[in-house]
Amino acid sequence: DTEVTQTPKHLVMGMTNKKSLKCEQHMGHRAMYWYKQKAKKPPELMFVYSYEKLSINESVPSRFSPECPNSSLLNLHLHALQPEDSALYLCASSQGSNQPQHFGDGTRLSIL
Amino acid sequence: GIQVEQSPPDLILQEGANSTLRCNFSDSVNNLQWFHQNPWGQLINLFYIPSGTKQNGRLSATTVATERYSLLYISSSQTTDSGVYFCAARFYNQGGKLIFGQGTELSVKP
Numbered sequence: 001d002t003e004v005t006q007t008p009k010h011l012v013m014g015m016t017n018k019k020s021l022k023c024e025q026h027m028g029h030r031a032m033y034w035y036k037q038k039a040k041k042p043p044e045l046m047f048v049y050s051y052e053k054l055s056i057n058e059s060v061p062s063r064f065s066p067e068c069p070n071s072s073l074l075n076l077h078l079h080a081l082q083p084e085d086s087a088l089y090l091c092a093s094s095q096g097s098n099q100p101q102h103f104g105d106g107t108r109l110s111i112l
Numbered sequence: 113g114i115q116v117e118q119s120p121p122d123l124i125l126q127e128g129a130n131s132t133l134r135c136n137f138s139d140s141v142n143n144l145q146w147f148h149q150n151p152w153g154q155l156i157n158l159f160y161i162p163s164g165t166k167q168n169g170r171l172s173a174t175t176v177a178t179e180r181y182s183l184l185y186i187s188s189s190q191t192t193d194s195g196v197y198f199c200a201a202r203f204y205n206q207g208g209k210l211i212f213g214q215g216t217e218l219s220v221k222p
Contacts, residue, residue, distance in 0.1 A: 097208030
């Protein structure tokens, strides 16, 4: 699925850095999602936005801060991450919460 | 509790062979999707199939919602079919949360 665009594709950062992951879709979808995927594991849901409002937070540590500036954009702000936060971060969108989710190609994040 | 279970966990095939992947889910679902994650990490939608049967080329899927399982059929497998196949379900009482199975890792040998 390439209709959900994530940037950057790769990110290496230190534990004291602040960075942001970006996700964009132009399919008119009203629900957007962040997932975290560790190697050899399935994706795990982090956050759900519905109509630009946060509807689900899966008890994610506060060093991850999501933001939905408008219906097409979803950001994930990162601060003071730990080495165990190294993973593939996937963004997805769907027309509604009950409709199929379409995934971006992900951002591979490495924390030094 | 709420579960999505996939079998087999690993599968090795010779090119040209057929295979069936299974997904069992523990409760009623209103969304079931099959994905293929290629070796580069891209998660590709294969089917949205909360019930019934669909076909797309060499792939087809069937979900029997009343018996809480879904099957993914791959015919005449090719080396490009290699990767991990995930089943993911949204349960009626779980909000917008899509719950993934552990995946089936498929390796197709030339």
